[in-house]
Amino acid sequence: MDILESGKRIGEKLVLLLTKTQRQELAHFLLEYSETTDACSLYQHFSRYAWQDSNLLTEIQEGDLYLCLEQRLVTVREQEICLTVKEFDILFLLASNPKRVFTYELIMDLVWKEDYTYYSRKAINNHIYNLRKKLKIDPGDPDYIKSVTGIGYKFSLP
Numbered sequence: 001m002d003i004l005e006s007g008k009r010i011g012e013k014l015v016l017l018l019t020k021t022q023r024q025e026l027a028h029f030l031l032e033y034s035e036t037t038d039a040c041s042l043y044q045h046f047s048r049y050a051w052q053d054s055n056l057l058t059e060i061q062e063g064d065l066y067l068c069l070e071q072r073l074v075t076v077r078e079q080e081i082c083l084t085v086k087e088f089d090i091l092f093l094l095a096s097n098p099k100r101v102f103t104y105e106l107i108m109d110l111v112w113k114e115d116y117t118y119y120s121r122k123a124i125n126n127h128i129y130n131l132r133k134k135l136k137i138d139p140g141d142p143d144y145i146k147s148v149t150g151i152g153y154k155f156s157l158p
Helices: 020-033 037-048 085-095 104-112 121-135
Strands: 008-010 013-015 059-062 065-068 073-076 145-148 152-155
Touching: 059 085, 065 085, 085 104, 085 121, 085 152, 104 121, 104 152, 121 145, 121 152
Parallel strands: none
Antiparallel strands: 008 013, 059 065, 065 073, 145 152
16 A cells, blocks of 8 residues: 555654545555454554644544544534543544444444453443434434444434
């Protein structure tokens, strides 16, 4: 991948200064072409730390919904929404991969970093319920998170 070739090596670490588009391409590449736990860990590493020293922000704007990863900021119609750590992580995971269905197992692995068998689906369902409630500040607001019956969740705009 060209992006990885442009990095500088400092000791054992590869340091990348990426544009917003390059970060999104790298995140999508890691999710689409890697199904191993190591790849999931690598995705989390890039999502949180690889560009924290740059002046670039990882932002998502979908309709009235705005997310900023580095500031851990969520707004709906410019009103700040207070989320728990897990709620933010779930929302950012889903919103950064619109229309992709995430299974309960994958959400547990990427957000909780725990074995899915240790928890029940109820933990994820409860977080999604609270997240939906917080994002819907007006009855006419869209449901950003859609259920995929028996499988998991996805981010989708109407």
